[in-house]
Amino acid sequence: MTDPPAPDVARFLDSAERRLKELSIETQQADWIYTTYITPDTEALSAKAYSRLITSTVELAKQSTRLPVENASPEDRRKLKLLRLSLPIIAPSEPAEGEELTRRVATMQGTYAKGRYTLVGSNEPLDLQGLSRVLQESRDPARLEDAWAGWHHVGRAIRPDFERYVELANRGARELGFADTGAMWRSKYDMEPDAFAAEVDRLWADVRPLYEALHAYVRRRLVEFYGPERVDPRGPIPAHLLGNMWAQSWEGIFPLLAPPGSDPGYDLTKILVERGSVPTDLVRFAERFFVSLGLEPLPSTFWERSMFVRPRDREVVCHASAWDVDLDHDLRIKMCIEITEEDFRTVHHELGHNYYQRAYSAQPYLFRDSAHDGFHEAVGDTISLSVTPEYLVRVGLLRAAPPASGDIGLLLQRALEKVAFLPFGIAVDRWRWEVFSGAVPPSEYNRTWWAIRRRYQGIAPPGDRGDEEFDPGAKFHVPANTPYMRYFLAHILQFQFHRALAREIDAEGPLHRASIYGSATAGRRLREMLAMGQSHEWPDALETITGTRTMEADGLLEYFRPLREWLDEQNRHAPSGW
Numbered sequence: 001m002t003d004p005p006a007p008d009v010a011r012f013l014d015s016a017e018r019r020l021k022e023l024s025i026e027t028q029q030a031d032w033i034y035t036t037y038i039t040p041d042t043e044a045l046s047a048k049a050y051s052r053l054i055t056s057t058v059e060l061a062k063q064s065t066r067l068p069v070e071n072a073s074p075e076d077r078r079k080l081k082l083l084r085l086s087l088p089i090i091a092p093s094e095p096a097e098g099e100e101l102t103r104r105v106a107t108m109q110g111t112y113a114k115g116r117y118t119l120v121g122s123n124e125p126l127d128l129q130g131l132s133r134v135l136q137e138s139r140d141p142a143r144l145e146d147a148w149a150g151w152h153h154v155g156r157a158i159r160p161d162f163e164r165y166v167e168l169a170n171r172g173a174r175e176l177g178f179a180d181t182g183a184m185w186r187s188k189y190d191m192e193p194d195a196f197a198a199e200v201d202r203l204w205a206d207v208r209p210l211y212e213a214l215h216a217y218v219r220r221r222l223v224e225f226y227g228p229e230r231v232d233p234r235g236p237i238p239a240h241l242l243g244n245m246w247a248q249s250w251e252g253i254f255p256l257l258a259p260p261g262s263d264p265g266y267d268l269t270k271i272l273v274e275r276g277s278v279p280t281d282l283v284r285f286a287e288r289f290f291v292s293l294g295l296e297p298l299p300s301t302f303w304e305r306s307m308f309v310r311p312r313d314r315e316v317v318c319h320a321s322a323w324d325v326d327l328d329h330d331l332r333i334k335m336c337i338e339i340t341e342e343d344f345r346t347v348h349h350e351l352g353h354n355y356y357q358r359a360y361s362a363q364p365y366l367f368r369d370s371a372h373d374g375f376h377e378a379v380g381d382t383i384s385l386s387v388t389p390e391y392l393v394r395v396g397l398l399r400a401a402p403p404a405s406g407d408i409g410l411l412l413q414r415a416l417e418k419v420a421f422l423p424f425g426i427a428v429d430r431w432r433w434e435v436f437s438g439a440v441p442p443s444e445y446n447r448t449w450w451a452i453r454r455r456y457q458g459i460a461p462p463g464d465r466g467d468e469e470f471d472p473g474a475k476f477h478v479p480a481n482t483p484y485m486r487y488f489l490a491h492i493l494q495f496q497f498h499r500a501l502a503r504e505i506d507a508e509g510p511l512h513r514a515s516i517y518g519s520a521t522a523g524r525r526l527r528e529m530l531a532m533g534q535s536h537e538w539p540d541a542l543e544t545i546t547g548t549r550t551m552e553a554d555g556l557l558e559y560f561r562p563l564r565e566w567l568d569e570q571n572r573h574a575p576s577g578w
């Protein structure tokens, strides 16, 4: 008896891609229904569908190791590599464990989505959006701490599922030959996992001085406002005073920090509210931007099937996301849009995902993703960097562009969003990498979370956080099983993209005043990269749009250079570091 002939690689991939596409569509359909209508039934169905997709992926990945690859084309070899890396978790082959894993992931998401807290002195339970508004608007430290701790309490309920998820996901990742799930996540960047970690460190070292300058300035202003008893002039900044639930972006407290005479000259939130804008108006602005670059308008199904507002009568996952449900132009977003500048920007972010998905939909199934996940997160943000005062004038949102003398205010506002984010973008997965590797056992989860956040961000929680708390669980991507380093990379890449496109069209003036709105040339350049999907290694995609093959912080540093000089001047007598 001889073994049956090994199937040819091309034939194997053809049938694998067909099967996975089918299962992936089913998973997305079930997940869409679950996250827009959370019930025990939709949770179970979505977990089942996901588990089927994982099981088939693992089976195929294992089979693929037995194929004769010597004569396979470079594209097919790349597909085989990507097959093993196509999902953020791998379930153990024991079926009961596989179902348990996806069930626990679904439960964690639901627990997060249903989180509520009633503030002291109130009798109305608030959801995350309500509590976030308090974080942004209140200047009363006790009320801020109440809202902060109230939301973080949600993490506790997530902990048991999370601990088991780590165990099961690691077991699955090991079956596919990875050291652990974190190592699997770090393997998705066309380089060795260790080299990727070093790459992150390199980029962080380049932007860290700018972050420290911003941190020192913000801390000094907060000491002035809240007093040195509340804010240690040389220590980490209390996390509940920075205007955002996770202190990941600080533009919420811009009014508190704006130096005299630096009023940017307009307030986009106010403009949008005063015009009586409705949620879809914000989406139309974003769509028109993409159309101005020569891309197609969104399909009518986008407008019919998306979820733009929080429904009154059921629980949903409000955290914004973008979908291509049938992998054939069934584009949608799911968001609870509020009429604010923040959501105006987030809508651009989400449409960036949709336009990417549409651009690579002509690729074979295994190439239908971004060059690396940081690219996916960077596209809409790149567009958003072109939302300049001149752009707002062109689209009729602003009567006249304010003079450049207000630019320090404008840049400070942008930095509070983008620069403040950088160390947070690293911290979340620095923590998860250590959790997955086993270096941090459950008894040290919370302690290590704060040690890492203190080290990178220079912030500290209000009061003591005991080991029974689970504060990482209060950040969406942890219960949602979504890797986070992508956002750090995206914050570097979007400035690289922006600068390259601005140069390509010979935009005049400083980088922060450049807009690619209406440029077919920039649009072609962008679309060329988007259409590649992940058919090539990411340096090829990066080169297509920027002409360089490495991620570099120079675009970000150039964008913020005028602010950096101003901050250094402001900080001359202020302590820096923590």
Ligand code: X8Z
Residues within 6 Å of the ligand: 319, 320, 321, 346, 349, 487
């Ligand atoms: O999760 C998101 C997007 C969806 S992919 C809204 N972001 C990160 C976050 O909210 O924590 C965008 C910026 C960082």
Ligand code: ZN
Residues within 6 Å of the ligand: 349, 350, 353, 376, 377
């Ligand atoms: Zn995103």
